[in-house]
Amino acid sequence: MTGFDPYEVLEVDRNASSSEIKSSYRRLALKNHPDKNPGDKGAEDRFKRISEAYQILSDPVKRDRYDRFGTVESGPDMSDIFGGFGLDDALRAFMENFGFGGFSTTRARTARRRRGQDIVVDVELGVGEVALGATRELTVMRAEPCPECGGDGADPSEGMEDCPACDGRGRVRTTRRTFLGSIQSVHVCDDCDGTGKVPKKKCSVCSGTGAKSVKRRIKVDIPAGIEEGHYLKLGRQGDFPGANGISGDLIVHVESVDYTPFEREGDDLIYDAVLSFPQAALGTRIEVSMATGESREVEVDSGMQPGDVILLEGEGIGRLRGRGRGDLRVVIDVHVPRKLSREEKRILSDLSESKRFKPD
Ligand SMILES: [Zn+2]
Numbered sequence: 001m002t003g004f005d006p007y008e009v010l011e012v013d014r015n016a017s018s019s020e021i022k023s024s025y026r027r028l029a030l031k032n033h034p035d036k037n038p039g040d041k042g043a044e045d046r047f048k049r050i051s052e053a054y055q056i057l058s059d060p061v062k063r064d065r066y067d068r069f070g071t072v073e074s075g076p077d078m079s080d081i082f083g084g085f086g087l088d089d090a091l092r093a094f095m096e097n098f099g100f101g102g103f104s105t106t107r108a109r110t111a112r113r114r115r116g117q118d119i120v121v122d123v124e125l126g127v128g129e130v131a132l133g134a135t136r137e138l139t140v141m142r143a144e145p146c147p148e149c150g151g152d153g154a155d156p157s158e159g160m161e162d163c164p165a166c167d168g169r170g171r172v173r174t175t176r177r178t179f180l181g182s183i184q185s186v187h188v189c190d191d192c193d194g195t196g197k198v199p200k201k202k203c204s205v206c207s208g209t210g211a212k213s214v215k216r217r218i219k220v221d222i223p224a225g226i227e228e229g230h231y232l233k234l235g236r237q238g239d240f241p242g243a244n245g246i247s248g249d250l251i252v253h254v255e256s257v258d259y260t261p262f263e264r265e266g267d268d269l270i271y272d273a274v275l276s277f278p279q280a281a282l283g284t285r286i287e288v289s290m291a292t293g294e295s296r297e298v299e300v301d302s303g304m305q306p307g308d309v310i311l312l313e314g315e316g317i318g319r320l321r322g323r324g325r326g327d328l329r330v331v332i333d334v335h336v337p338r339k340l341s342r343e344e345k346r347i348l349s350d351l352s353e354s355k356r357f358k359p360d
């Protein structure tokens, strides 16, 4: 990670207020948004950098640390801040910051925020993914804030104006006449969802809805130890409902897990190893499948009994809560031949006279 100056990136000076920083981020993020600059690697890199800079300057603690340490590399505790910022992170940050239609926080308290739909994606996992954890890339169709207007539905060159229905108050007063007299009630303005602002002119890209449907590849971290039926929730990664709305969540549902060639018991994996009678009696080496997909040669002592277990510690399933992995238990079974030749019968009959061949 090379050093960069987030103030320079966001084109603001060191004393910039948080609203100046936010509006500058919004302007630059919209200009460089990948959807507006398809295939333009330079714009994508700028978009990521801008998001990363905003991540620092919008957080008072991070901003203060940056101000004190000056450069990215010099601070001892900077690694958690500058953990690298991928396009996914940048897009997510953009969704989070502008999944609200971009109105001020004081307004937001009285405003009605519609929430977008959750998107549920079913996944089938393999034993390796469950044992070790994995990153899955999902393709999701979802509505996102329109890259032209940032989700408020207004033509960017015209901006917003006070809502005529409520005179910019966000609330309207209605009077009803009843036999008890007239009753006044105040409620949130339908035209502006309580924000007091409406677009001067509708955005031409989204026709004023503020939302645009896009196909997105989203990386999902699958934690080791997850089970069939579990859900992973990615907050604010679902559908954006349009102006003044807030995105729903993306829910990843583990529909099934294919444990072949194992079975699962808690955090342990069970592997059945079938030995021939001579192998069990004499000892041998067998190939055992591992959760990683590789196989390992395992020494089998002589005199193995059906049901005996060879324990491969720490080769089971990663613990969802806690450290390390469970074990891989290799359970021995012994194969008895169904048919024998005359010669084989003779040898076994002779052996059966030996006291070692009698059950204990
Ligand atoms: Zn738009």
Ligand SMILES: [Zn+2]
Pocket: 163, 164, 165, 166, 167, 168, 169, 170, 171, 189, 190, 191, 192, 193, 194, 195, 196, 197
């Ligand atoms: Zn209104």
